[in-house]
Amino acid sequence: MTDILCDYIITLVKGMPVLNTEVVLKNNKGEDIEYEYWTCMRLAPGSTPDNTFCTGGLEIIVPAEKIKIPSWYPDIARQEKQVIGQRGIYYFEELRFWKNWTNDGIAYIWDDENRNYWGAINRNNEEGLIRIADNNITPGTKIWAWKYDDYESINPLVNPQNMRRPYVELWAGNSHEFFEPAVLPAGSTLKWQEKFFPTININKITRANYNFILSLDTTDFYNNREIQIKFATDSPAVDHIVYVKAEGDTNFIVVFKRNIKPDPYSGNEILFEIPDEVYASSIDSLRIMVTNPNNNKNIDVTIPLKK
Numbered sequence: 001m002t003d004i005l006c007d008y009i010i011t012l013v014k015g016m017p018v019l020n021t022e023v024v025l026k027n028n029k030g031e032d033i034e035y036e037y038w039t040c041m042r043l044a045p046g047s048t049p050d051n052t053f054c055t056g057g058l059e060i061i062v063p064a065e066k067i068k069i070p071s072w073y074p075d076i077a078r079q080e081k082q083v084i085g086q087r088g089i090y091y092f093e094e095l096r097f098w099k100n101w102t103n104d105g106i107a108y109i110w111d112d113e114n115r116n117y118w119g120a121i122n123r124n125n126e127e128g129l130i131r132i133a134d135n136n137i138t139p140g141t142k143i144w145a146w147k148y149d150d151y152e153s154i155n156p157l158v159n160p161q162n163m164r165r166p167y168v169e170l171w172a173g174n175s176h177e178f179f180e181p182a183v184l185p186a187g188s189t190l191k192w193q194e195k196f197f198p199t200i201n202i203n204k205i206t207r208a209n210y211n212f213i214l215s216l217d218t219t220d221f222y223n224n225r226e227i228q229i230k231f232a233t234d235s236p237a238v239d240h241i242v243y244v245k246a247e248g249d250t251n252f253i254v255v256f257k258r259n260i261k262p263d264p265y266s267g268n269e270i271l272f273e274i275p276d277e278v279y280a281s282s283i284d285s286l287r288i289m290v291t292n293p294n295n296n297k298n299i300d301v302t303i304p305l306k307k
Contacts, residue, residue: 002035003028004184017264018234019196027184034181038140038173039194044166045129046122053166056099057124060143060168061205064111067092067143068177075103098168101145108177109141117208120168121199126267128199132210133172137192140173140180199232201267211235212290212299222306225274231290231299236262238294242270246283246305253278279305 004025011020027033044052068088069077079100080090089110094100109115116135121128145168172194174182184190195210206216217228233240244256255278262268274286289300 002033004035015237016234021194024191026189031186033184035184036181038171040169040171043120043129043168045120046125046127054098055124058098058120058122060096061121062109062118063115064109065092066110067107068110069107073105076101076105098145099148101148103147107143118170123203126201126203130197132195132208134192138172138174140176142171144169197232202230207301209299211297214299227272229270231268233262235292236264241291243289244272245287246278247285247287248283
C-alpha cells in the first residue's frame with residue numbers, strides 16, 4: 001500500500017456527449033512515495049450493448065510510430081518490423097488493427113511525442129471512443145488484446161464465465177510501462193483531466209483537444225484541390241464556425257467560412273475546394289479551424305500548400 005489518496009471524479013453534463021473525469025492523487029506523508037497509477041478502458045466500439053465485441057475492422061488510434069513489445073510475446077512481435085539497433089522496439093503498423101493480433105499480447109507506445117489522445121475506431125461502421133488527456137502527466141500507454149482468431153465468436157450470453165472477450169484494452173499510466181514506478185513528492189497533489197469522446201463518421205484523427213476532435217483528409221487535394229473536414233465537439237447544442245484561411249508571409253485570405261449546427265449522431269463532414277484564384281496567389285499554407293463562438297474555444301491545424 002502506498003497511502004496515496006485517490007479521488008476519481010466523473011461528471012456528465014446535459015447536452016454534452018462526452019464523459020468528463022478528473023483524477024486527484026494526494027501524498028499527505030512527509031516523504032516521497034513511489035507508486036503506479038493506470039486508467040484502463042475496454043474498447044469495443046460499434047458493438048451492441050448486450051454483446052460487446054470487436055470486429056476485424058477495429059483500429060487502435062494512437063499518434064505514435066513505435067511500440068515496445070515484451071520478449072515473452074514473440075508471436076505478436078513477428079507481426080511488426082523491428083527498429084534497427086533498438087531491442088524490443090518495433091514499428092507500429094500491423095498491430096494497429098485488432099485482426100492482426102495473432103496471440104494474446106501487450107505493447108507499449110514508445111515514442112517521445114507529446115500525444116494527447118488515444119482510443120479505438122471501428123472502421124466497419126466508423127464508431128469510436130477517444131480519450132483526451134495531458135500526456136506530460138500520463139505518458140504511459142499500454143495496449144492489451146486477446147488473440148483475434150480464437151475469441152472473435154465468443155458470446156458472453158452463452159458462456160458468461162469466459163473472460164476472453166474479443167475487445168482491446170488501452171491503459172494510461174503515470175509511468176511509461178507496468179512495474180516502472182512514478183514518484184509523488186512529499187505533501188504534494190497531482191491532478192489531471194481525462195475526457196472521453198464518442199465519435200461517429202470519423203475514421204482518423206489529425207488533432208484533438210479537450211473540446212474538439214478534428215480530422216482532415218487531403219488525399220484529393222493535389223488532384224482537385226479538395227479537403228475533407230470532419231469534427232466532433234463537446235458542445236453540439238450551439239452553432240460552430242468552420243474557417244479555412246490561406247496564409248502567407250504578409251497576408252491571409254479567408255477562403256471559406258460556414259456556420260454549422262454540430263450533429264453528434266451522424267458526424268459533421270464538410271467537403272471544401274480551394275478556389276483557383278487562391279491557389280494561384282502568393283499564399284503558402286492553409287489554416288483550418290473549428291470554433292465555438294460561445295466560449296471562445298477552438299481547434300486548428302495549419303498544412304503547407306505545395307504547388
